Amino acid sequence: MQKDTKKEDNQESRYILSSVDNALSIMNLFFDYEELSTAEIAKLIGVSRSTAFRFMVTLENRGFVSKTEYGKYRLGLNLFSLGMLAYNRMELVSMVHPYLSKMAEESGETCHLSILDDGIHVMFIDRALGSSCLRMDTAPGYRQFAHCTATGKAILAFQSDQVVNQYLKKTTFKPRTPNSIKDAQELLQVIDQIKLDGYACDNEEAERGLTCFAKPLLDSSGHAYAAISISGPTTRMSTDKEIHLQHLTDTIESINSLSF
Amino acid sequence: MQKDTKKEDNQESRYILSSVDNALSIMNLFFDYEELSTAEIAKLIGVSRSTAFRFMVTLENRGFVSKTEYGKYRLGLNLFSLGMLAYNRMELVSMVHPYLSKMAEESGETCHLSILDDGIHVMFIDRALGSSCLRMDTAPGYRQFAHCTATGKAILAFQSDQVVNQYLKKTTFKPRTPNSIKDAQELLQVIDQIKLDGYACDNEEAERGLTCFAKPLLDSSGHAYAAISISGPTTRMSTDKEIHLQHLTDTIESINSLSF
């Protein structure tokens, strides 16, 4: 799926075309900024304003960025079209499903695959049910505020600060259980912890008695494009926590070895 | 929204960086091909195999393309991440909604905004209800096979052959009404007609008595990223067809003048 290609220590880097690479890293800047001016881009990637200007003319001409009425640049429509195409073609659900089923079978608990579908909600796009009578049973296509779910928090923790800030602006923190995250500050603390731990928990924050663990699926730039989770009754989940975390790690490793 | 920037007759083209532009057009090749080899890319954009090789190393290093186990290239995960980001940030629904409401008010009929959400289904992501008692009334988030809806056909008609072929492979043509499209051949004929007309019809193909007209929203490369439609009872719709088509044209013009 992703080849864990870092920027510097890559032995293939002698073939990288620097101007093209700069153009690609300009697009990646928009993970951290919603709008950027030519001068800001020039500073951020370390080129003169005149070359930054030429980069932006080139990118805008193909619709990869677009200019706002104030002369700033944003991500463009063509990028959205290509992204949807990439999503449709990678067939995330069908490729991940076998591993999700395997994880549900081995862990005995219900497993989910989620994406952030509109900036504030996570959507469960696939699931594999657990083997117990008492198990989590969601409807396919179920949507939920990201901060109420383990997968949502796992995705948010591995997004840029800019995306998180957008989330905080748009979301209302209506508590669903006594354990629900109450405000922006608490969410930011939780996100910091997830970054350290590498996994996210839902300790009865969406529904009493329900505990979930989740880990993110990361692209080559380190951003989460989806997350997988294991969910079940709190008593069982707390006992088997370490086992479940290992299941998540193993499954992600299998998924990453796929070639999308 | 999109600036209708053609490739050649652009007076800004003296600033375009050719190597970056080639890299962007390589990504756009994937609208027409799901997988491409280095040699194929070299032929298609008109460079030597050695430079095409360098382009692909550069693109793969940033996750914009990924290599399959057979050594061919596909669109990469980073492109999906950026596309989702672009989609979330452009806030399609909130930007288009005022125009959709205006169109519903002026036409008196229910209007929809749709995207192709997984390659085979269209999803109605926004609607504005008509003023009549007898009106189309869908649930938000309603999904339907693309070939059964006007918006779905409008989007398919302005996608690459490759996307259409994928659609034909994955879809089952179960007729929903006597007018439903019966097979792949019929759909291809309809698509050709839509390309000529610039709009798509649903003549009681999803539900008896219901007629819809739709037009696509196009990005700078000419691909549909969404579509808008007007829906209502066949008797009214057939009478007011030309008026509704004009409403669609006017609305799209307004949307295109927005800067996403």
Next chain:
DNA sequence: TATACTGTTTAATATAATAAAACAGTATGT
């Protein structure tokens, strides 16, 4: 009014993109 920013344009220079050629590997068909 002066300062410090912009985005745009031009021209000069040095860098880096390009293609050609050669190599090794694979698949094809004879």
Next chain:
DNA sequence: ACATACTGTTTTATTATATTAAACAGTATA
């Protein structure tokens, strides 16, 4: 089994082009 025709990869040489600096005009700020 052989020959042909493809691959992807690597190196090298040359040319083209990406880059910068400098200058200009416009805007906002103090």
